[in-house]
Amino acid sequence: MKFKVLPFSIVFAFALATTSICGTAHAAPGDLYSGQLSVRSVEKFTPAGVRSTFAAGPFADWLAFDSKGNLFASDTEANTIVKITPTGSQTTFGSLIDPAGLAFDNADSLFAADASAGVIYKYAADGSRTVFAEGLSGPAGLAFDPAGNLFVSEANANRITKITTAGTKTPFASNLATPLGLAFDTSGNLYEVDFSTGKILRFTPTGARTVFARRLAAPRQLAFDKNGDLFVANFATQVILKITPAGTQTTFATNVNAGGLAFEPGTAFLANISTRLFVQTGNNVGIGGFIISGSVPKKVLIRGIGPSLAAPPSNVANAMPDPR
Secondary structure: OEEEOOOOEEEEEEEEEEOOOOOOOOOOOOOEEEEEOOOOEEEEEOOOOOEEEEEEOOOEEEEEEOOOOOEEEEEOOOOEEEEEOOOOOEEEEEOOOOEEEEEEOOOOOEEEEEOOOOEEEEEOOOOOEEEEEOOOOOEEEEEEOOOOOEEEEEOOOOEEEEEOOOOOEEEEEOOOOOEEEEEEOOOOOEEEEEOOOOEEEEEOOOOOEEEEEOOOOOEEEEEEOOOOOEEEEEOOOOEEEEEOOOOOEEEEEOOOOEEEEEEOOOOOEEEEEEEEEEOOOHHHOOEEEOOOOOOOOEEEEEEEOHHHHHOOOOOOOOEOOOOO
């Protein structure tokens, strides 16, 4: 990505924040975290399937990572939300809740479903909470689409509801069979666990549905890795399945007491890269640029701040008045 500008002086400030759908705490990117229910632990799996215990204690039925690599777990036995740092330190983040699905928005606010109260709570970083949506029937899985809309599977009503950033609810899908885990792929398609039928359904952004996988044994949770492979926690057989975008299924891990699934997001941030150019003509045209690599979405903020250079303390003459 390059920028060619005209004969003035200008500063380009590049703020680059990278995000991805996989990563690790003190490990190589690509590790999968899985809640082990009756075992009361969170296990970590490398891409090759090598297993280790990341944290012991929580009955981790649902999992979600924030942008800093902290893991949040719905402990459905203790009715709490547990925060686990990348080093494994545990604290109680939320209480007085019958926790189900967890999801973070782009502002790093945590959204949590209260299955009994039919409420979605929004948590600030300090743990204070407000009601984001109510009147739901057994809310379970949560997932945000690329536009920031929250999708909720309502297990008791056999439907999926879409909730805008303003809190407006609209029906998205109905006639499901105990919908639980939700996950979006990079194309904006929503995947849903149909627990009672043993299927994974795929919905386009307009709501058109197809069967992505079938003949599963009580699937509950979903998570996508950076390659677009879908991982499914199969409760009845106590395995984690890996399903490629083409639908090919393989067993990724066995003997798992299948609870929540989550890949840790990347936590690297590159900010405020600035360059000042004297922009001339012909072969002397100044070009400022940078290269973004990788296969996962990145957020980029680009500012051309030429006009501010004329003011103190810079006092630059002939600064570009309207950079584009």
